[in-house]
Amino acid sequence: MSLSSALNVAQSSLTATSTQTSILSRNVAGADNPNYNRKAGTLVTTYGGAVRVASVSRAMDSVLFTAKLGATATTSAQQAIVDALDQLEATVDDPELDQSLAAKLGDLTNALQQYGVTPDDPLLAQNVLTKATEMVRSLNDASETVRTVRQQADADMALGVDRVNSLLVEFEAANKAIVKGSQSGADITDQLDTRDRILSQLSEEMGISVATRPNNDMVIYTDGGVTLFETVPRAVSMAPSFALGAGMSGNAVYVDGVPVTGPNAIMPIKSGQIHGSSIVRDEITVTYQSQLDEIARGLIEVFAESDQTAVGPDQAGLFTYGPPPGPAPIPATGVTVAGLAGAIRVNANADPSQGGDLDRLRDGGISDPLDPNYVYNTSGAAGFPDRIQALLTAFGTGRNFDPATGADPTDTLVGFAGSSVGWLEAQRQTATQTLGYETALLQRTTAALSNVTGVDINEEMTLMMELERSFNASSTLISTIDRMLEALLAAVR
Amino acid sequence: MKTSFISNYSLSGTLRNAVAKARESLADATQESTTGRHADIGLTLGGSTGKTVGLRDQYNRLNGIVDTNALVASRLEVTQKALDGMRDTAEQFLATLISVRDGDKGAEVLKSEAKNNLQATTAALNASTSGQFVFAGINTQQRPVTDYFGTPPAGNKTAIDAAFAGYFGFAQDAPAVANITQADMTTFLQTVLPAEFANPAWGANWSSALDQNMTSRISLNEVVEVSTNANTQAMRDLAAAYTMAYDLGIENLNTNAFRAVVDASIDSINKAILGLTATQAQLGAIEERVKVSSERLTIQRDIVVKQIQGFENVDPYEANVRVTDLTTQLDTAYALTVRIQQLNILKYMS
Numbered sequence: 001m002s003l004s005s006a007l008n009v010a011q012s013s014l015t016a017t018s019t020q021t022s023i024l025s026r027n028v029a030g031a032d033n034p035n036y037n038r039k040a041g042t043l044v045t046t047y048g049g050a051v052r053v054a055s056v057s058r059a060m061d062s063v064l065f066t067a068k069l070g071a072t073a074t075t076s077a078q079q080a081i082v083d084a085l086d087q088l089e090a091t092v093d094d095p096e097l098d099q100s101l102a103a104k105l106g107d108l109t110n111a112l113q114q115y116g117v118t119p120d121d122p123l124l125a126q127n128v129l130t131k132a133t134e135m136v137r138s139l140n141d142a143s144e145t146v147r148t149v150r151q152q153a154d155a156d157m158a159l160g161v162d163r164v165n166s167l168l169v170e171f172e173a174a175n176k177a178i179v180k181g182s183q184s185g186a187d188i189t190d191q192l193d194t195r196d197r198i199l200s201q202l203s204e205e206m207g208i209s210v211a212t213r214p215n216n217d218m219v220i221y222t223d224g225g226v227t228l229f230e231t232v233p234r235a236v237s238m239a240p241s242f243a244l245g246a247g248m249s250g251n252a253v254y255v256d257g258v259p260v261t262g263p264n265a266i267m268p269i270k271s272g273q274i275h276g277s278s279i280v281r282d283e284i285t286v287t288y289q290s291q292l293d294e295i296a297r298g299l300i301e302v303f304a305e306s307d308q309t310a311v312g313p314d315q316a317g318l319f320t321y322g323p324p325p326g327p328a329p330i331p332a333t334g335v336t337v338a339g340l341a342g343a344i345r346v347n348a349n350a351d352p353s354q355g356g357d358l359d360r361l362r363d364g365g366i367s368d369p370l371d372p373n374y375v376y377n378t379s380g381a382a383g384f385p386d387r388i389q390a391l392l393t394a395f396g397t398g399r400n401f402d403p404a405t406g407a408d409p410t411d412t413l414v415g416f417a418g419s420s421v422g423w424l425e426a427q428r429q430t431a432t433q434t435l436g437y438e439t440a441l442l443q444r445t446t447a448a449l450s451n452v453t454g455v456d457i458n459e460e461m462t463l464m465m466e467l468e469r470s471f472n473a474s475s476t477l478i479s480t481i482d483r484m485l486e487a488l489l490a491a492v493r
Numbered sequence: 494m495k496t497s498f499i500s501n502y503s504l505s506g507t508l509r510n511a512v513a514k515a516r517e518s519l520a521d522a523t524q525e526s527t528t529g530r531h532a533d534i535g536l537t538l539g540g541s542t543g544k545t546v547g548l549r550d551q552y553n554r555l556n557g558i559v560d561t562n563a564l565v566a567s568r569l570e571v572t573q574k575a576l577d578g579m580r581d582t583a584e585q586f587l588a589t590l591i592s593v594r595d596g597d598k599g600a601e602v603l604k605s606e607a608k609n610n611l612q613a614t615t616a617a618l619n620a621s622t623s624g625q626f627v628f629a630g631i632n633t634q635q636r637p638v639t640d641y642f643g644t645p646p647a648g649n650k651t652a653i654d655a656a657f658a659g660y661f662g663f664a665q666d667a668p669a670v671a672n673i674t675q676a677d678m679t680t681f682l683q684t685v686l687p688a689e690f691a692n693p694a695w696g697a698n699w700s701s702a703l704d705q706n707m708t709s710r711i712s713l714n715e716v717v718e719v720s721t722n723a724n725t726q727a728m729r730d731l732a733a734a735y736t737m738a739y740d741l742g743i744e745n746l747n748t749n750a751f752r753a754v755v756d757a758s759i760d761s762i763n764k765a766i767l768g769l770t771a772t773q774a775q776l777g778a779i780e781e782r783v784k785v786s787s788e789r790l791t792i793q794r795d796i797v798v799k800q801i802q803g804f805e806n807v808d809p810y811e812a813n814v815r816v817t818d819l820t821t822q823l824d825t826a827y828a829l830t831v832r833i834q835q836l837n838i839l840k841y842m843s
């Protein structure tokens with residue numbers, strides 16, 4: 001009965017065309033969704049020449065997708081580093097504005113130079129004190145900025161860990177549905193889109209690599225090789241640090257019980273926001289803080305007062321630290337004292353507003369007014385210039401700094417402060433250039449992936465026209481067959 | 494099956510990224526062409542930023558020293574003026590002494606001139622500039638020389654009186670003064686009187702100045718003495734010459750003793766004049782050093798400014814060209830966006 005078979009085929013064509021049209025509508029709807037992959041119906045011919053949509057396939061390029069995951073992770077890491085460096089750069093600002101610590105040191109030196117020419121002028125002594133106070137405030141502020149950036153990085157890491165955990169829960173649901181759907185042969189393309197979206201978001205937080213097992217089951221590893229998800233999510237944890245003082249190290253991130261950040265990491269992660277923030281928290285801010293601490297220590301060293309009878313040890317003069325009353329010892333040279341930049345202050349013994357005496361700037365005896373051995377000006381003459389000149393000489397003398405700080409270890413104090421600026425800006429320049437390169441790579445990869453897997457409405461519309469023609473033709477066929485059957489029945493009647 | 498290798502998302506994304514990037518660069522280029530400096534010095538220079546920070550510090554430091562050198566120079570000038578005055582007075586006094594010895598003028602003239610000169614010299618040594626006594630050494634807040642004519646009589650006056658009375662047994666205005674022999678007077682002038690102008694009597698009765706002079710840093714590594722003080726031998730000789738002529742009762746002395754005093758005073762004033770000249774020459778040399786140092790520092794400062802500009806400045810012409818280029822690029826991108834929006838098959842479907 002060939003007419004009814006023709007009718008069958010034409011009718012199957014109508015069904016197949018409708019299904020394809022519905023797939024096409026899904027494509028058009030997802031055209032602007034970066035995580036939507038183009039779907040296509042796979043047609044198969046069945047018994048008697050009829051057609052049907054056997055399955056829905058999904059455009060995918062796993063090589064490009066893996067590249068995109070990698071680029072996303074490295075870009076996020078670099079972005080975290082650049083953001084932190086930009087914040088730290090506030091301690092330097094434009095050199096023209098003279099806001100850097102090196103410039104503040106210069107101000108203090110110039111105030112001393114003026115005071116040295118007229119040591120009996122209390123206004124110039126007050127000026128020295130003002131510049132010294134300014135210097136201390138800058139150091140304290142810079143130290144606070146570094147602490148804030150570090151705390152922020154720690155908080156970002158904690159947030160990243162939370163996000164990874166919630167994404168993994170979401171991933172588990174999607175993965176389960178995919179495995180189930182793959183076994184039953186259902187359309188799982190939308191779940192695959194969801195799963196890929198989750199992977200993209202995961203890679204923003206930490207670098208990952210994936211492996212696919214039978215039934216589309218997926219396993220996720222960190223880029224360091226620790227299992228992040230296998231059938232069920234693995235625990236990712238980090239205890240947030242509530243007070244991250246200078247010299248204190250932050251808590252490590254653990255994946256499945258293995259430390260993946262910090263110096264003790266066995267299988268460290270190499271990219272992602274969490275990695276970038278851990279670099280900021282455990283390396284950049286720590287180094288910069290140690291540079292600030294060394295500047296503070298250098299300052300204490302320059303203004304140290306020595307026992308004029310050469311019996312007692314040197315003591316901290318105009319710049320001091322520690323609990324207020326007693327004289328503070330001079331920290332060992334060339335060794336960082338953690339947190340000194342935050343603890344340094346102007347000695348109250350030189351500040352009239354705190355019961356001190358400005359003349360001690362000229363005469364010495366700031367460290368311990370009760371001990372006459374630390375007074376340089378024994379005659380009490382108002383024009384005594386020796387102490388001030390000695391301070392200026394000390395400013396211009398090279399001294400040793402901790403080589404671990406990464407800045408010039410043998411230089412004058414101002415030179416060291418300048419090389420600290422150079423260190424920070426060099427880091428920032430390199431990081432920003434790398435970020436530019438990574439971003440371009442990410443954009444390229446995303447565009448290439450989108451070109452392969454995304455939707456082009458023009459193409460969909462052209463297909464639509466084809467489908468319309470096919471639908472029209474099938475409909476015409478059906479009505480023609482119907483008329484033929486009618487003619488046949490009329491002849492029989 | 495997918496037949497094309499383009500997607501709507503990447504098409505619009507590419508343009509969006511290009512526009513964003515161009516706008517960012519345009520903001521920087523505009524800033525650079527108006528300020529003539531890099532938009533973000535730290536980002537452009539990287540590690541070299543430390544160098545410009547160092548250069549700027551050096552610039553400020555050089556400027557500071559040039560400023561203080563001007564102050565030092567003005568102080569030296571005041572000192573030189575005062576020394577000039579003292580030397581002129583001393584030379585006139587020498588002339589008077591010589592004419593008195595030759596008998597052209599009398600003891601009264603000499604005594605009154607000696608008094609005036611001692612007063613003038615004391616005033617000159619107590620000269621101050623902006624609250625600093627320039628001849629006080631580092632003891633700048635104390636008037637260095639005691640006034641000989643103060644009431645009640647000051648330490649220097651009473652000490653001279655006591656020395657005179659101690660040696661001769663009567664005061665300078667006693668009638669017995671006329672009986673002092675030339676030998677006695679000479680011994681007094683040579684053995685007793687000099688002690689009044691030497692330490693410790695000088696420091697106790699005449700001068701509160703300190704021997705240590707003011708020093709100043711006139712270049713980065715050059716610290717020099719930039720003052721003299723009232724304790725130098727020339728000042729003591731000056732005071733001795735005037736005091737002898739004024740306060741040894743010369744109007745009552747016999748001719749021979751009077752001669753001895755005048756000779757001693759001439760001797761003293763001659764030494765003082767030589768000493769003053771030497772001090773002036775020394776200060777003149779320092780003035781020259783300060784001047785030369787300031788000139789050198791100014792030249793250094795100008796070089797530093799050039800170096801800073803070399804690091805931080807951009808070619809304004811280049812920045813302008815960049816602004817123009819970027820504007821064109823943005824125009825093109827916007828025009829393209831509109832065109833691509835119109836390139837749509839929907840327009841041709843009916």
